[in-house]
């Protein structure tokens with residue numbers, strides 16, 4: 281199973297950022313493609329296919345100028361994200377707006393990757409209108425890859441960030457450790473996950489999160505893959521870990537339930553035979569579980 285959001289077709293062409301003449305030329309070219317993001321949603325048609333626009337969209341929008349973000353080049357095609365003004369109602373672009381997780385798995389991998397990149401950048405702009413040092417307004421700079429304080433004495437520049445989060449499948453022989461949160465649909469379990477804290481390495485973050493949430497001690501830890509997860513700004517770092525203990529002492533604030541599941545139970549879940557429901561197909565959690573399920 282391919283990991284959703286990791287099939288980017290884009291050359292990010294960092295050398296072009298901030299070069300105004302190049303940006304104007306690329307944005308005005310008939311090949312240019314624009315991906316609008318309104319609040320946390322994308323324009324889609326009746327079949328949940330995302331709408332992609334040419335440069336004419338820049339003249340269509342009313343209700344405030346969008347932030348134009350240069351994403352990069354896919355072969356000869358320049359791609360841009362447009363962070364639309366967060367108006368009360370969505371702009372009329374034909375069709376409706378939908379959240380990416382509602383339709384990501386029906387898209388070809390490269391489209392899902394483009395949209396997740398556009399979404400990550402647009403949401404960062406929306407959430408950083410003010411300078412973190414002095415509180416003055418910020419403005420987009422470097423073709424949308426930074427924001428700079430408008431107070432000239434301050435001029436603090438800030439960059440888009442991703443928050444590292446570890447997500448791990450903990451196993452003990454033929455069993456794996458899965459937990460569930462109270463707000464999930466009944467029967468759904470997933471891998472343990474949590475944010476990396478300042479001053480902490482990834483391996484110890486894995487061991488700490490598992491110990492805090494489940495009481496299980498983890499020994500060897502192995503990194504497998506990562507996935508951008510800008511909901512709103514995470515980077516998921518996927519691990520496998522070997523449990524040294526099996527007794528579960530659940531953090532009742534974090535998890536409503538936590539259990540060991542056998543490989544046979546996970547296989548039954550996949551066929552719909554058991555009561556266990558696996559996490560969403562677009563998630564690295566599902567990818568980690570399926571990778572283990574398909575071994576041996």
Ligand SMILES: [Zn+2]
Pocket residue numbers: 411412413414415416429430431434435436
């Ligand atoms: Zn400032």
